[in-house]
Amino acid sequence: MQNTSLQFKKQVTIKLADVKLQDALSRLQSRFVGGRSAVIREIADLEETRNAAATIRDRVLNNLEHWLLQFEQQATARGAIIHWAETGDDVNRIVAEIAAQHGVKTAAKSKSMVSEECGLNDALEQAGVSVMETDLGEYILQLAHEAPSHIVAPVVHKNKEEIADLFAEKHHTPRKTDIAELCREAREVLRPAFLNADMGISGGNFLVAETGSVLIVTNEGNGRLVTTLPRVHVAITGIEKVVPTLEDVTTLLRLLPRSATGQSITNYVSVLTGNKNNEDHDGPEHFHIILLDNGRSSLIGSEMQEMLRCIRCGACMNHCPVYQNIGGHAYGWVYPGPMGSILTPLLGGIEKSPDLPNASTFCGACAAVCPVKIPLPDLLRKLREKQMQLGMKSRRETFALKTWAWLALRPHLYALATRIGVRMMRAMGDKNNLIHTLPGASGWTDGRDFPAPSGQTFRELYERGTYK
């Protein structure tokens, strides 16, 4: 998928004014934030479980090569074929080759964010394979030629009326008004796709090294259908998704659905090991697993390694006040919200996403809910430091920060400067003690008033207090 995060600031203005989107985002907030809060208390000791989950992820990341080899060995022994891809283009090429090898003309696909990174669907269409998205949200996006705006609820930005219009137009059916009827229509349109597809394409929420299994979580049943009916199954996921044992993945499964959608468990958890053999009545004859790097390996051993713990639950973006107000498209790539603000610069190049690490107040809501305790605000701050080192900050911002640093090293000058500053700012306030324009801070005062300070610095007030 093309990275348009350079457009972030422009997109933000557009999204803030988009009434339909704002409605949709408030729905997301009530369902996902409220939903998580209601079920997370089912976990007896949440902190203990989060710590265990972080440890599980770190165990693998600190020894990734060996866990990948373990997974490869086990999966291969059960008849799966493992492919390694350095870039998204490599993934596309490998899938096209598999399709050609097996005479595949049609593919049914259940959700895969990694495949969005690669732009797989377009590449396959060009290679003569028609691809049908089967996850309802992704199917809607496919009809509308749009990108997902959330990693778990991809079509959160659309309302029922828009979807009804889309179905009526693309299916040439009478327009439905009821959500259940729209779902029924999608079921009936997509069922033949499952039955007739030569190849099923899925993602992989986790790879279990102990057994060489691919684990996927779904609610609709499409994940099961695309991995059971077609004669070829291709699973695509990132190299960081390995989890050591069945017990470890079970611990993560306690946190993933609760953090993501407010469910105690997703409707279906499918653990797929190897291809169809004499013991089976159904399943794919050929099971291919593609492991994608796309920049992940460069995070190993770095100060950003913790980002690879991510289990793609979406809790961070659900709780982020920035995401809650602008939605996912403004972030410009596959991954939005706090995790996207870190992954997009890291995987796509920090120079392509100058605004994303800065689109945060470090409120910490994301870090508080992250099931694997990724220190998201710390990582965002490190990216900002990196931007400073690379000279990516504006001259004004660099000058301002250097001036502040110079003063901060000279406490008496700092005290003098701030005493003058607060008195000047008090004078700028109106009769309600509000400042409407502040030179150099139009980013703040364009959208809101700045409260005028009382006219004394905190240190002055504090000193006065103790000497009362």
Add this chain to the structure above:
Amino acid sequence: MNARDKILGKIRGAQMHAAAGAHTETINSHLAQHPRGPLPLRPDNLIAHFKERALKLSSDVLETNDRREVPILLANYLRERKLPGNCVCWPTLADLPWAVAGLNMQSRPAQNSDLIGVTGAFCAIAETGTLMMLSGADTPATTSLLPETHVAVFDPRRIVATMEDAWDLMRKEHQQPPRAVNFISGPSRTADIEQTVTLGAHGPYRVLIILAPPEPQ
């Protein structure tokens, strides 16, 4: 050097530079022990807890002490919902008196046109009201997936507390996982349209669980 070597080489290089104080544990011992993580409190009554959770997921739950009553329970269930009586089932359930209860039951895997699929279950998990299904020659995966109604008949003594217990049971009875392990937690659903949960997406619209002991020996 192919992609595999390049990727693994990059990771190896990065990990050699990683902190000398990093705690390393052998892979094999972790695999051999496969320790459990933190567990929820174990409910006093597994069957009651399972029923409560299954109902919360919008599954239907019926019970009988006599396995031969199962067809009657199913026939009543279908009649109440004005559903037809043509069903397919797994081989282990073929011997039940379906015809006597007025149901047309065929013992074969499900095809797209089949509306009702009757299966067993390897075990069930009380923590979440979940069924665990293992694929196999006699346990085809399509029977619980393609039809609009999925009926699962199994012994309530196969209800375990947690998914960890379920894995241990699988290891004991099958050593390794089959091609597909499917955990089923109620009817299929989606909330992609306006975050409104709708039952019946691509999988079954309804799941009926019938708890019935096996035949007495």
